[in-house]
Amino acid sequence: MRALARRTSSPAERLAELAVSALVDEAELSPKPALVDRRGQGAHSDLTLGLMLTSAQALQPCFQAMAEAAERGLPAAELRCLIGQLGRDGEAAMLQVTGGVNTHRGAIWALGLLVTAAVHERPTSAQALCLAAGRLASLPDPDAPQAAPSHGQRVAQRYGVGGARAEAAAGFPAIHQRGLPQLRASRQASAGEQNARLDALLAIMTALDDTCVLHRAGPAALTTMQQGARAVLQAGGSASLAGRRQLLTLDRQLLAANASPGGAADLLAATLLVDRLEPRLPGDL
């Protein structure tokens, strides 16, 4: 049955399914500090786990369309325009199923670029994939509508940080320098898969300028997030008793500040996708 399903689905469909499953695994991972998980809504009043899962499933056609666009072998500048529009269509689909709630804006951006780059550039390693996605992100998007500055743009300017655009343009260092090495190191240390994923999230949080945190709670909360994540890992990670205590302390601190690391959560989903893609690169997508 499984073999039949594999034969009848296209590479673009399979890639999109991998992206959706990474979003589902991120949403269900618990306990994540101040984020939506199996325990509850974290710092969000308008998000629930059910909404995150509905949103993830609704994005399958968006990721598939991006992979199919990449299969056409267009010049990179033309492909960038095309996926810009597909990304905006994906955001519209997300807002429609969530009743206007922003569940996955940053995830559409990061996972969309990665799915597209995996097909378009046929990279052979996780790092090459992240850098290829970064090159696409750095190209101009001439059809982007002139809109009021986003939350990310406003805090990026106010606090002099880069946010989601700069993270992508730099080739996603949060994924290939922090999330992925930590995920694999924690697995290697027999932390268990859920703890390894939590550790990967924390490794991303140690250094990310998460504009979601900055917008909701300001720079002091960003420092709390980065230092708190470091403290968990230094105490032995999520699998250790001391690390787990630090993790719950960080959860309380971020909840008290109403600070949700939504950007880090998106980058964890992107890390899980890259982890699953790497063994299939470049041809077995």
Ligand SMILES: CC(C)(COP(=O)(O)OP(=O)(O)OC[C@H]1O[C@@H](n2cnc3c(N)ncnc32)[C@H](O[C@H]2O[C@H](COP(=O)(O)OP(=O)(O)OP(=O)(O)O)[C@@H](O)[C@H]2O)[C@@H]1O)[C@@H](O)C(=O)NCCC(=O)NCCS
């Ligand atoms: C390039 C875009 C991502 C737009 O980026 P920009 O910074 O201009 O806009 P924002 O609207 O602020 O969205 C950025 C989202 O990215 C996540 N994020 C934050 N920091 C980082 C970081 N350092 N690195 C990577 N990613 C980061 C984060 O997303 C998560 O948070 C969202 C929930 O936040 P919340 O506060 O609840 O909701 P808000 O609506 O913001 O506030 P309230 O009104 O509720 O108070 C959730 O979505 C998570 O995903 C940031 O929110 C990109 O969107 C873009 O320009 N796209 C155009 C299409 C395109 O070109 N696509 C290319 C192909 S994919």
Ligand SMILES: Nc1ncnc2[nH]cnc12
């Ligand atoms: N689990 C989560 N909770 C809150 N915001 C998010 N953005 C992406 N994943 C999220």
